[in-house]
Amino acid sequence: MESVYNLKNQNSNLDYKIVAGLDRISQVFKTLLLDKSKSYNLSPIQIQVLIFIAYHSIEKTTVSYLSNEFNLTKPTISDTIKTLEQKKYIKKHIDQKDTRSYTIELTESGKQIVLETENFVNPLTEIISNTDQNDKLVLWQNITTIIQQLNELKIISIQRTCVKCKFYSENNKESFCSLLNQNLKNDNIRIDCEEFEIKK
Ligand code: SF4
Incomplete structure (x- = not known):
């Protein structure tokens, strides 16, 4: 397959331009998160883990x-958790049956950090809000559809x-969702649902 990054290919092919555009947008998430993490002396993954824990x-x-x-x-996640624990943003709950396992909860200062950092996506949210x-x-x-296909290709591991x-x-x-007992229109489809249970 030709390179999407070769500008001759890219600029004469809509598929390639869309992929290059998605690449550009994914860079924006990284840049916004990195800017935020520098101001709080945290790494991007530390912020992402705190935000994930807050809402799951x-x-x-x-x-x-x-x-x-x-x-x-x-090991990378364990290191991330160790640092967050040292900074007193999380506390661990050790599993009594298996003392090597634990779950994590945010401390009050962890919750505060989430409140102050999760708005890194605001510039994108504003653009989407103003779209027809x-x-x-x-x-x-x-x-x-793209997320579903990436999952089928095992590129996105969790859905x-x-x-x-x-x-x-x-x-x-x-x-149709039998839990909510309602038809799901396009905008009702969720990509991260609290009630989700995997289909066996
Ligand atoms: S993910 Fe949530 S909304 Fe979707 S079918 Fe399952 S329970 Fe229903």
């Missing part, structure tokens, strides 16, 4: 879950999304 249930805060979530090795509703729906449909959920079904191209 306690059983998703183990080293193995976090290493899958962030596609990082267990129909364009947003098309964009959302495309994003969910708490409707199509992988045991409560999800499709009938005549209508999506």
Whole structure:
């Protein structure tokens, strides 16, 4: 396959331009997060772990879950947790049955750091908020489809999304959630649902 980064290829091919554009947008997330992390003397992954813990249930805060979530090795996640514990942003709850295992909870100062750092995405949120509703729906449909295909290729390892959920079904191209007991329109599809349970 030709290189997307070769400008002759890129500028004569819409597919390549879209991929290059997605690359540019992913860089923006990294840059915004990095700027924020410098101001708080934290690394980007330390901030990401704090934000994840703030909004997910306690059983998703183990080293193995976090290493899958962030596609990082267990030692890297363990080091991240050790630093956050030293900074007193988290506390560990040791599993009584297996003292090598633990879950993590935010301390009050950890919660404060989340409040002060999670807004690093605001410039993008503002752009999306000002976009036409129909364009947003098309964009959302495309994003969910791309995520689903990346998961099928095993590039995105974890998904708490409707199509992988045991409560999800499709009938005549209508999506339905049996837990919420409602049809799911395009904008009801979730990519990170608290009630998600994997389809067996
Ligand atoms: S429980 Fe959540 S993830 Fe599962 S189908 Fe319903 S809305 Fe989607």
